[in-house]
Amino acid sequence: MSNPFKSVPIRSYEITPKDVYFSRRDFIKAAGVVAGSVALASCAPNAGEPSEATVAAENPVTISGKTTDELGDPLNSFQDITNYNNYYEFTTDKEGVAPLSQGFTPKPWSVEVSGMVKKPKIYAFEDLLKNFTQEERIYRLRCVEAWSMVIPWTGFTLASLLNEVEPTSDAKYVRFETVMRPEEMKGQGSPFYPWPYQEGLRLDEAMNDLTLLATGLYGEDMPNQNGAPIRLVVPWKYGFKSIKSIVKIELTDKQPETLWNTTAPNEYGFYSNVNPAVDHPRWSQASERRIGELSRRATLPFNGYGDQVASLYEGMDLSVHY
């Protein structure tokens, strides 16, 4: 049987081992210090010019050194990724999120994993970093608003966390919840949304190797505006499924409610897989604009990850389960 979906495997060599990852992070820091001291030594004559250190901080490079995704499309810049954000807990203005999120305190942080698991546990964020293999993954992010980016995340697979807490045989779904802090997140004062943000995945989707709990991007800690300190990344689904600033992960036997499904049930289904053939009732999903490009490009089924995930939905009518 031929597979109608475009092949986009994550090859093993694309996954950066933890020791390389951390040594590279140290190298970047050391390079920054050297560049900074050079800049300091020479700062008097050209104080107005940007130093090398600030340039390095503004244009960080990936841990792997890669500059494209596996389809050959270039990564979006750190600048774009961190200044064009949908994060309604702060504001609905995509450019407003970065400034408004600067007062958010991502540390200390803990994530409670509970529900239908044999070993429920509250993880301190530091332990999540230490106990689970951190990898760099370059993923496309496709927003339901028909724009997309290529982002180098760092993080660990959700599967590795779930394997440790051991879901019971009753568990069918995973429910995620964002932190509720109306004093730091002004958007949570809006009466138009059922806060806190919640999302959900079927257990087999959650266990898929693509599903990532991301703790950083471009080798740096997760910026506040991108969902610090830890967020979900499900690259074959529309961006709103990738819930930010997670405090709770709960295994359950019922399909979880999700914020957007509650807000507009006929528009945002539980699955929300990227699918050019199934339009949002008011918007076409057939094409998208890659941020940084002027012309539109065709949207790929499952955002180009069909080889790894199409089998999850075998026998399902995806125009019903959108």
Add this chain to the structure above:
Amino acid sequence: MNKPRFTPLQIAMHIYAWSVIIILLFKFFTNGFSANPIQDLERATGRHAITMLVLSLACTPLNTVFKWSEPLKRRRALGLYALFYATIHFIIYLDLDYGLAWNLIIPEVLQKPRLIVGFLALLLMIPLGITSFDIWKQRLGKNWKQLHKIIYWIAPLAVLHYVWSKKGNLLSLQGEVLKPALYGLAVIIFLILRLPAIRKAFASFSLRRRLPSEKQ
């Protein structure tokens, strides 16, 4: 004494009408757009077109309720600005956004109610723009007024286009609905204030206010 050539209201209106283009040009030259500049342009021009349209609808009620007649003289310019921005908005959508890819545009416009109502609103504005000149007003006589009542259909269509381009559900007041709801509310109020019964009520109210003082 000579009358000033421009009234303060007139000056304010023109400055406000052009402000969006000035701001967009400023952003263009200072790299002030977001990472998605085409969407920025679409949103700014679309919203300003609806703002101008709603303001043009406000002129008659301002006269009915407050007996302030100057806005009536600004109505035509506001309507033309609305058409101007709606046209720019449409060209940005066709050309900058979709690169005139008709194979993408036509099916989308035919399928999506949001685009149908937006396109319809623009189409209906064109004859109003063309016949806005005095010569057409004279030529059409009574029909001119009838023709220009189409604006009562255009405004709700434009607001619907706005509502449907946001994430959310206006009926359950969930999602990104605040701004479109305010525009919709303004249109509803301005249309209600045009109902003959309401107009008469305001007219007799102001008449009664005047009468007691005349009796004394």
